Amino acid sequence: MLGKLDWSAIPFDQPIPLVAGAMVLVAILGVLTWVVVKGHLPYLWHEWITSVDHKRIGVMYVLLASVMLLRGGSDAIMMRVQQAIAYQSQGYLPPEHYNQIFSAHGTIMIFFVAMPFVIGLMNLVVPLQLGVRDVAFPTLNSVGFWLTATGALLVNVSLVVGEFSRTGWLAFPPLSGLTYSPGVGVDYYAWSLQISGIGTLVAGINLVTTVLKLRTRGMNYLRMPMFCWTTLASNLLIVAAFPILTATLAMLLLDRYLGFHFFTNEAGGNVMMFMNLIWAWGHPEVYILVLPAFGIFSEVVSTFSGKALFGYRSMVLATMAICVISFMVWLHHFFTMGAGPDVNAIFGIASMIIAVPTGVKIYNWLFTMYGGRIRFATPMLWAVGFMVTFIIGGLTGVLVAVPPADFLLHNSMFLVAHFHNVIIGGVLFGAFAGFEYWFPKAFGFRLDERWGKLAFWFTFTGFYITFMPLYIAGMLGMTRRLQHYDVAAWRPWMFVAAIGMAVLSIGVICQVMQLVVSIRNREALRDRTGDPWDGRSLEWATSSPPPVFNFAFHPDVRGEDAYWDLKTHAKQQLLGHHPEPEYQDIEMPKNSPTGFVCAFFATIMGFALIWHIWWMVILGGLGAFATFVVFAWRDHDEYVIPAAEVARIDGVNLEERRSLVSMAGSI
Amino acid sequence: MSMTATVGRGRADPHHIGRAIEHPGPASKRIVTAYGFWVFLLSDIVMFSCFFAAYAVLVGQTADGPKGSEIFEHRNVAIETVCLLLSSFTCGMASIAADVRNRFWFYLGMAVTCLLGLVFLTIEFREFANLVSRGYGPSRSAFLTAFFSLVGCHGLHVSAGVLWLLTMMAQVFAKGFRADILRRMMCFALFWHALDIIWVAVFSVVYLLGSSV
Numbered sequence: 001m002l003g004k005l006d007w008s009a010i011p012f013d014q015p016i017p018l019v020a021g022a023m024v025l026v027a028i029l030g031v032l033t034w035v036v037v038k039g040h041l042p043y044l045w046h047e048w049i050t051s052v053d054h055k056r057i058g059v060m061y062v063l064l065a066s067v068m069l070l071r072g073g074s075d076a077i078m079m080r081v082q083q084a085i086a087y088q089s090q091g092y093l094p095p096e097h098y099n100q101i102f103s104a105h106g107t108i109m110i111f112f113v114a115m116p117f118v119i120g121l122m123n124l125v126v127p128l129q130l131g132v133r134d135v136a137f138p139t140l141n142s143v144g145f146w147l148t149a150t151g152a153l154l155v156n157v158s159l160v161v162g163e164f165s166r167t168g169w170l171a172f173p174p175l176s177g178l179t180y181s182p183g184v185g186v187d188y189y190a191w192s193l194q195i196s197g198i199g200t201l202v203a204g205i206n207l208v209t210t211v212l213k214l215r216t217r218g219m220n221y222l223r224m225p226m227f228c229w230t231t232l233a234s235n236l237l238i239v240a241a242f243p244i245l246t247a248t249l250a251m252l253l254l255d256r257y258l259g260f261h262f263f264t265n266e267a268g269g270n271v272m273m274f275m276n277l278i279w280a281w282g283h284p285e286v287y288i289l290v291l292p293a294f295g296i297f298s299e300v301v302s303t304f305s306g307k308a309l310f311g312y313r314s315m316v317l318a319t320m321a322i323c324v325i326s327f328m329v330w331l332h333h334f335f336t337m338g339a340g341p342d343v344n345a346i347f348g349i350a351s352m353i354i355a356v357p358t359g360v361k362i363y364n365w366l367f368t369m370y371g372g373r374i375r376f377a378t379p380m381l382w383a384v385g386f387m388v389t390f391i392i393g394g395l396t397g398v399l400v401a402v403p404p405a406d407f408l409l410h411n412s413m414f415l416v417a418h419f420h421n422v423i424i425g426g427v428l429f430g431a432f433a434g435f436e437y438w439f440p441k442a443f444g445f446r447l448d449e450r451w452g453k454l455a456f457w458f459t460f461t462g463f464y465i466t467f468m469p470l471y472i473a474g475m476l477g478m479t480r481r482l483q484h485y486d487v488a489a490w491r492p493w494m495f496v497a498a499i500g501m502a503v504l505s506i507g508v509i510c511q512v513m514q515l516v517v518s519i520r521n522r523e524a525l526r527d528r529t530g531d532p533w534d535g536r537s538l539e540w541a542t543s544s545p546p547p548v549f550n551f552a553f554h555p556d557v558r559g560e561d562a563y564w565d566l567k568t569h570a571k572q573q574l575l576g577h578h579p580e581p582e583y584q585d586i587e588m589p590k591n592s593p594t595g596f597v598c599a600f601f602a603t604i605m606g607f608a609l610i611w612h613i614w615w616m617v618i619l620g621g622l623g624a625f626a627t628f629v630v631f632a633w634r635d636h637d638e639y640v641i642p643a644a645e646v647a648r649i650d651g652v653n654l655e656e657r658r659s660l661v662s663m664a665g666s667i
Numbered sequence: 668m669s670m671t672a673t674v675g676r677g678r679a680d681p682h683h684i685g686r687a688i689e690h691p692g693p694a695s696k697r698i699v700t701a702y703g704f705w706v707f708l709l710s711d712i713v714m715f716s717c718f719f720a721a722y723a724v725l726v727g728q729t730a731d732g733p734k735g736s737e738i739f740e741h742r743n744v745a746i747e748t749v750c751l752l753l754s755s756f757t758c759g760m761a762s763i764a765a766d767v768r769n770r771f772w773f774y775l776g777m778a779v780t781c782l783l784g785l786v787f788l789t790i791e792f793r794e795f796a797n798l799v800s801r802g803y804g805p806s807r808s809a810f811l812t813a814f815f816s817l818v819g820c821h822g823l824h825v826s827a828g829v830l831w832l833l834t835m836m837a838q839v840f841a842k843g844f845r846a847d848i849l850r851r852m853m854c855f856a857l858f859w860h861a862l863d864i865i866w867v868a869v870f871s872v873v874y875l876l877g878s879s880v
Contacts, residue, residue: 132693136699136703137703201707201710204710205703205706205707205710206703208703208706209699209702209703209706212702213693213694213698213699213702213703214693214694214699215690215692215693216690216692216693217689217690217691217692218689218690219690220688220689220690221690239706239709239710239713240709240710240713241713242710243710243711243713243714243717244713244714244717246714247714247717247718248717251717251721251816254805254812254816258805258806259805259806260805260806260812260815260816261725261728261730261805261806261808261809261812262721262725262809262812262813262816264809266730267728267730267732267806267807267808267809267812268725268728268729268730268808268809268810269725269728269809269812270724270725270728270809273720273721273724273725277717277720277721554692554693557690629834632834632838632851633838633841633842635842637847
């Protein structure tokens, strides 16, 4: 009746996951009770859960990423503590548990922190920057978000029901095959990634179509803000790469569930095929994550330097070059696995070539700052911190791209330090910069600068104290994923790394404090004009938070830095004549529970597949199909905002804006 | 303001050809929908390409089991191919009928498409059942694993297509040729034709090239 599921699935003998699970459960129940008792449930349901507004969905993506960042961060703390004390001893984590923790850490940080964070920011900002009212497929957008949440939920369920994968974040066979991983861990891993992968693909298709087909009048390709370009590149990569992940995990699941022989050692299966397939997705994936971050830095650097982006066209070219070359370097992840010197050389050279467009970008940012009036607000701090950190990570990356060097450094702590150097220094710093930069746009008030700067400095120094020692430990021969070790020379570095982790954690606490303090002082921090940073692109041309329709009129774009042009133009006219614009009715897509209901059934189906509860699988599948049919059957999918209402909403913002322009004009 | 801020700014005529091309604004819903679906189809083709790659890698790994030339029946595959190619034609007829709002020809075109799809699926199912009953199931060898997965994946797509086709007929029956339903019909037609293209590759790579190994 319940497949493989019985009471033995709950780890009563392991206090750590049980207590952690219980705490999470209490927290969730607490929040739910508060929501219900306070009567917020209808508001949440109508305004958020069923919302198809790209801004709301973007906010929910970022919220999901932030919560999962805490989960993945807890895993990181546990690992650093384990390695600090597990010298000539077993430490406090048993090996099976430790293996689950590093697997969960990697899986969560990439798929459920970095991905939703950047997709959330793209969702929030891109339609605003393009000057349009919504993304191409609003309801599908909601489906995509909720399927991502389903994946995150399943990973967390594995904490208390059953176990998580012990095979690292990419589940290499034959270790992840049925023979060596008979439990449900790999199944949790694979199904949660399959389900959230569909969500990511949907988001990718949606954003590609949005950028290519939905741009306001005059928004030619070479007038798009840099963030839109990197969004386009990143989502093209999603569309081209995520199907590879889907196919690869499907093959692994077929091996596990139906006794197929894709990656087995018997009957002619080929393990190296898994390596090639998974990295053919895996390498583009890192550029899927970092390209949007490059876009964020471009926006931030040019805004806070008070200058147009230096070398805009070379930046576009560099972005698209990375987009293409990222598909030609995957083999550098396994130089040591017997491809031979010729093949290794080609992929080594390709890997070094991809550093060229990245270097172009770095110089463009530096030259944008050169001669600019730089304001060191929190987003700018993250951007400068990124440039320093990312260059170090990039250099160690070029180092491991040299095959002979890689033979020494492969699978060592040096590699661990390298990819944290680029992912934290690139993606996470970018996500934080974007968070600080666009928060006022999303919520209508700025974030507290003092706490923001504290958060930056603690995170920045914490990062260096944590990860520089790992480079050294790697040079001293320490391999990754060690549960315990007997080499005395490594120990001091593990201690330093653990201290660094504590500093990093203070940074995270500061970030939480910043949010709390800012929400408390939100009246003082209110952004009335919609343009708190003296911005250059169209998202700043509407109020904060923007009305549901974003713009009362589709803006007419005449050049790069569209909003900067508008402002300059307005200043020249000074307070001239402002004829009352003729507002028109606006049609917007109706909210729909399709995404939530669909994800509900997907959760049931995923859980049932993991535990082999076949009747429940069929039930979940039928439910999801029925949801789509019901959605297809509805007669009215849009509602009309009357012109008078548009005029009222727009009027308030116009007043504030005029006072801003008149002030600026008088200076 | 620096040099780059002024050079190349506000110019809709970057190549000095004397014609300024301004982006006209957001595309129509019909274009957006079809374009998005095209992008999805491309991603689907990428997924298929992985199974093609796996087949190419594993085609020689028969583990002392049967080779391709021993189990492929070219007569059946030829019938399958004819069914699918014909169904693309009838699907095209149904699309034209939908465009001119002709219910009779729409239903007829869709019904024949459905029928041809079902014939295709029946032949494929019988081929699979026959192989399994002879002990040549997907667990027999890596070659058979790759064969069943690739051809089966296409078969699953056709099955989903048939289900979608019936839903489309029901939608037209219940709602008529509404704009949103016509957009869906366009997506369905794209899907069906794409499956046809993939089948051409399956036919060539799996059945023709696979026989020579």
